[in-house]
Amino acid sequence: MKKPRQGFRGLWNISFGFFGIQIGFALQNANVSRIFQSLGTSVDDLAFLWIAAPLTGLLVQPVIGHYSDRTWGRLGRRRPYFLAGAVLATAALVAMPNAPVLLVAAILLWLLDASLNVSMEPFRAFVGDMLPKSQRTAGYAFQTGFIGAGAVVGSLAPIVLTDVFGVANTAAGGGVPPSVQYGFYIGAAALFAAVLWTVLTTREYSPAEMAAFEDAEGEVAAAPATVRRGSGLAPLWIALGIAVIVAVERLALDKPLYILGGGLIAYGAALIVSAGLVRRGRGDNALSQILGDLAAMPQTMRRLALVQFFTWSALFIMWIYTTPIVTARAFGATDAASAAYNAGANWVGVLFAVYNGVAALWAFVMPALAARIGRRDTHVLGLLSGAAGFASFLVVRDPMVLVGSMVLIGIAWSSILTMPYAILSAALPQEKLGIYMGLFNIFIVLPQLIVSSVMGEVVRRFFPGDPVWAMGIAAAVIVAAAMAMLRVPRRA
Template sequence: MTREKPRQGFWGLWNISFGFFGIQIGFALQNANVSRIFQSLGTSVDDLAFLWIAAPLTGLLVQPVIGHYSDRTWGRLGRRRPYFLGGAVLATIALLGMPNAPVLWVAAALLWMLDGSLNVAMEPFRAFVGDMLGSRQRTAGYAFQTGFIGAGAVIGSLAPLILTDIFHVANTAAGGGIPPSVRYGFYLGAAALFCAVLWTVLTTKEYSPDEMAAFEQDDGAVEAGPAIAAPAGSGARLAPVWIALGAIVIAAVARFGLDKPVYLLGAGLIAFGIALLVSAALVRSGRESNVLSQIVGDLASMPQTMKRLALVQFFTWSALFIMWIYTTPIVTQRAFGTTDTASAAYNDGANWVGVLFAVYNGVATVWAFVMPWLAGRIGRRNAHILGLLSGAAGFGSFLVLRDPHALIGSMVLIGIAWSSILTMPYAMLSNALPQAKLGVYMGLFNIFIVLPQLIVSSVMGQVMRTVFPGDPVWAMLIAAGVMGVAALAMLRVPRDA
């Protein structure tokens, strides 16, 4: 016998998603300040994309594995909450350490730790909403989560500016190091992250495996696959193709003198091909229950709606990652007239980037509560297309706007897109997935978020150095075009998804 999950009231929705508020403070501090930290430690703008490669690479590796294990975990804290808590502890340590990094390699290593631990904490939250809410309440649930993401990002993005303007914390450091305003912002963010995640851990109670089995029919998994992945042996046929593509990329780097980070792209393709071969060998030997084969099998058996949304995500997150990397050098150069990272003008411009990031996240918070109404009238698919087109317009406007206050309008448009990106794909996806594999599929869905970021990190430095040397604003033209392609790709997603 199946039964519907109880509807959650306001405070139930609040408790389920409040931890994401703290996680997003951590991500916002990272997004708005890591380029600033790297440049303060002596990195040139052309090398920023490579140093940012930690973020997508850790997400690519961590999220599917965490999703796989969280689907199979059950203990005193449930199945998702142990991962929230463990990730929060590690992220707190990384946030305390990063602004005190004495040299560049230490800062880069702490970025890997920070992003990996944030991914450990974040991935189960997406599945957690699906676990706790019935299919009819999921759009509201993910919108509520988006509201907390936006609010946390506003606080994280504005932290150095607030500390400078209100509490008069110094915004420059002797010798051009990391300013005190950034250091104290990271300390406050660490405390907020840990406390917010702990709130969700202590105020929620997960449904037991027996209760989840009783609820499963109500979860709307119209394209649900098998509860246990089919053996992933067929992918071995494509393994030589991936290995060959990787070898071609590596050879092209050596032959044409391309940027060295592109080697990582070739290595990643080869590694994926090898993973397919290893998985197939394990299946043939009767050991199909191993983690690698299970994840590869799940990837091969994705529901059709997930495949189409994955393509949208690929283009969407390519554009977003370009923005996160290049907004600081664009704004400081064009709106504040400097590339000197030790100057007061540069640091004022970097603080203004925090304001701009706070604007788009604040707009996302407000728009999150408009989206359920909008989706109810024009459908989730069309609502998301509207959001993506808004983002494309916002990116494109950077090419014609130089006044720092005018860029607020650009960020309003991007905020509408950001709100939709954080809500609509997950609301559509959760209704196309089997409940028993919600965690691993949410983790696999993240591949199509981090893979484009990995590619951007590998090639954008070369593109900007070769095609647009010394003028990073043209990166926003690329972002606008890629976001427009994402909107077109949404046309392939069913209207009723």
């Protein structure tokens, strides 16, 4: 029995929830730096405050992937996680623009990002669950279309509220403007409604049906996930973490690097604990299973992991620094309470809407392009387009010309959201699609964690008062991603 192909309506229902999730991410990406600056933080400290986003993704997604593979109930396999994450993210979106102090805003960013990750991670596996292999490129492209459309809505919300409905774009005495507050309220409602749509209009296949589909389609067999030898490297990871912490202390490096060192120590400790549990015959636990699946990654996934590492380093630099770069260079403003700064911050929302809108449109071009030149080369072209867009920030000051920069980045963004997942899903065992999609996210959030830890120090030491050079670094890093992509087989 082969997995049924989905028509337009089925593809719509499977992916529509991502429209709402991406509204939440877009509001976060375009406005959190603005909220932090409105509450008194400096541009040099933005990277540290943003560390919540990658750290929560690093912890949450593998765990959610592991358990969603093993869940089955009235709502199915993935849908309980869609719904739970949406409820929590809705509450965080409502609360964040009302944060009275910086600490509360930072805590709410942790909650918001963790909740969005709880909903988002199973959606990646959901496409693989619901579609046959022959339809997955189209399925992930369809998902990318909704991601782009949701991001346009979220990014444009504050400026539309100001220019069309006359909502104030500055707050008396500083603070978060009403346009941002109402944008977050609208985004919260849209997120919940979109996810609820997918929950109510889809029916997941039962475990028995999935097993029959695997036999009929010749899916990849799952590798064992027990950890027996991985603990041998634990002392090395722990020593490396200690070295990072000592270097931070001795060389007076940026304090966020303590988190990176602590993470390395924690990973080494987890290997030791897991190996001990396996030796005592207790290997059937979440920690050992997750670490075992990480060690047993298919080769295609390993090669794509390096591509993701470079790619998302560049993207995170953009999300952190676009607002201070555009407001300072294109609008001549550094005071977060000024009208010029807030006009520039609203323009950043427009720019983010442009690259997401282009991504949504390019998603319908990519399946045909990939059929002609292959998925690998399609992604290489997309990444190089993004590199050109990032590099252009070094020479462009005109706000309107920056729209062209974002068109190039939008092509890259569309490919980033589609091609790695289309390639990866064919190389993964169906019964472990959730955990491997969650583990794949490690190579998305780990570079973000590193960027959050080091970019503040880099900008402060080498480019004081001129963060635009961070975009030059982003351009170089995404070129490295394109070069790494050439290691993936052309027919993958």
